[in-house]
Amino acid sequence: MHAHKAIIILLFLMAGCAAVPDPRTIAEQPVTTTIPIAPKLGSTYTMPGTGLIHVLMLFPGGTILDPRGKEGAMELLASGMLKGGSKSLTPEQVEETLGKYAIDISIAPQREYTLVRLTCLPDVSEKAVSLLLEILTAPRLDERRIEIERKIFADSLNRDEEDATTIAFDTYRSHYYRGDPRAYKPTQASIPVITIEDLKSLHQKVFTYKPMLGIIGALPETLSDQLHEAFTTTWTPKPIGPALDPEFGTFTATAKERQGVLLLAHSAPTMSAPDYAACVVADHLIGSGGFSSLLVKEVRTKQGLAYSTDSFYQARPGWGVFGLIVITGPKDLAKAKSAVDTVMARIRRGFTPEDIAWAKQAVMNSHAVPYNTPTKIIMRSMDLAFYGIPDDFDTAFIAQVAALTPEAVQAAALTLISGAWVEVLVNSETKITESK
């Protein structure tokens, strides 16, 4: 009996070893998990935490509010609010409180909105919320401290000038968004002319509005009420539209870092466009899909031309851009350009049905993976709400990807690469001929 049992077990084990499932087959299985929708209580997103308390606040208005010629004002305001004290606390007292209780507060202006984040241990949540509200509603904007922040900001711009990739993106934006606030960046000329009055005015424009609120962890209700009641003015998001007057062509720039960069970018379908899902899949095939994408295979794996190369497709309901980047040696930019031309030709010849099926599934299966913490889930929900995108967007998106035909993906790929480009070459040592 025992011997019989042992043989069965042995056979079972042998079968198990011999028949290791093919990982390709498992990878093909669809993932059913979707991005969780953050629960909303009244106007506040709330989720349980795992030890710390986080408060997230989204205020309308970001760097796009910088007055012309005073670019950087919103960022200076953010650092000035954090470092410049509050009505009842000196800058030193604010720092001391943050340090003593291990409280983190960040104010991060994005292009269209500003994200404020508070993180603390639960036993100091009352002190933390009180400090946050002081900083947001009654910043002191201490002049001496603002001057220090101004110098630090100017210094960071000097460092940006060293970085070839930063220079490439700045150059692209300055031409693509010509005549639009998105084209302008903070400079050594704009930072010194920002006045305290400018900062106060910007503060009024942004931090009087009732923010979208997200609370993670067991924040007492009284504190959550305080966060609600501190701001009264309601608002409706007014997301921005596409680039108004893009200037296409080839532009060169130099950076102190001895690295060459080739960047190509132009308009692409918006998030509301019917081919949005197809464009996401096509972008995956072109360069975003890592080592299996055409760009990485050609530029890095086959030609060994670059360590970093990628494509990007970014879209919101009002705008969309697509681009490619290759970081290589300055003397090899011409080769990089030629490799990109090869990729373009390959895209025009068409993707195989297998490649398209792979990219569709990769997009669907990975869609929910990054949203695996309450903070990320709530930030995603807030972003969707800001752009007026319905809560069930992700479910609809997955269904759209699943239903895509190979022809639709191929058409989207051609859309992404067709038309005039803003082409930027940083630190080019050779003359590059115009791309066809």
Place this chain on the structure above:
Amino acid sequence: MASTRTYGCTAILMLLIVLLASPLAALEPPVVERLVLANGMTFLLLPRESTSISFEVRVKTGSVDEPRGKTGLTHMLEHMMFKGTRSIGTRDYEREKPLLDKMDQVALKLQSARGTEQEALKAELTHLSQQASLYQVPGEFDRIYARAGGVGLNASTSPDLTSYHVTLPRDRLEFWAIMESQRMRYPVFREFYTEREVVLRERAQRVDSSDKGTLYEQFILHAFPSSPYRTPVIGFSEDIERLTSADLKAYYQTFYQPENTFVAIVGGFDLQQAEPILKRCFGALKRGPATPRRPAGEASPRIQVRLHSSSQEEPFMLMGFHKPKGPIEVSACFDIIEEILAGAHDSRLEKSLVNSGLASDVDAYNGYPGSRYDNLFLISASPVKGRTNAELEHVLWQELEKLSRDGITAEELAKAVRTVKKSVLLNLETDAGAASLFSLYESLAGDYGYIYKIIDVMEKLSPEQVRDCARAYLTPENAVIAVLEE
């Protein structure tokens, strides 16, 4: 096949419930299942409610293990581990293999060839590479992970460790186990010679194209004349150019042993299902010979080393102080000093350098560039426009003298401990963060809970002990200083 179980599944779930209910209790270490296979491979398992599952594999080999003249070997191997296996990345391995072997032979001859012979061999290598490519499926390893929903598939090499990580949709543990066990058992280093070019590009991007990158490399070379930390992780160009596939294979066989591999798995999976899968997939890996370790080298001389470099880039300075890698009390003291000198808020250097308008940033780091051997306590700073590195250095010495002379207050000590606790909790919030933290300490300190032990030690430290540490090591004769001047 044996496993070391510390706690059961129920206990873990109970603890997670307690964690959610009582946030302060979260300062206790979560109960992680430790599974050690008979071949010595270690798994740390923390199942919890999540839409994803994160994996961190740490192989205890880094640039410190490289032989002289073969710098960059560990990092090159890390790149090559993404090139597939005998069944992934190839259409016909039986036909591909002889071509790969032939390429290695030609590459070896090429190293000593000159003139026309060199050109002929280069042409032959290109031809063989083209032939081999007919059987290859570039990027297939990555492609399968992507199809499964993998995010952040990547790896990194440090002086101490090589780390591989990925996050997958929950319940994809078996898929991961098959992929990784295949990669560990049957790696194939195809596309080696093109990838060597990519690594040279990476070196150009990270080190050679910036004066700051070069300064860091020189700083390490001068700080560690005989320690294994002297070796730059990326390797020297002349060494990278001469690396062969055979070098990689030998190195792989020496260091990629199951008992030298530590894995942490955190997120959405079933613990009871995990154990048999891990045993089945990784249990067949054979235990290898003991992994050789390099001696620590001679103690670094207690003389001040200074480097000056002129640059178009913004000025910058590095100040390192030699210190021992242990014991835990010394490490705890330096973690406290790091926080007090350059923590995010209200730190001493922030006040004296940044808030005073001298520096645009300042940072401190305990345990540079690694923690397997004696290392450095590192301070870095950048002067604001119009100020100089010399002015910064003057203030830095004043602060360090004050620390050594007057010590720290009990309040500063309590504040630093609290900040460390908060940062641990922050790391544990994400599956990837928790997997990274646990595997790091398991591989380097032999215990995933080391971070909690060191916090315990910190809580028992006196301000005088911290002062004595500063007094013993943060001295001029123990310093290595490098400055980048405009």
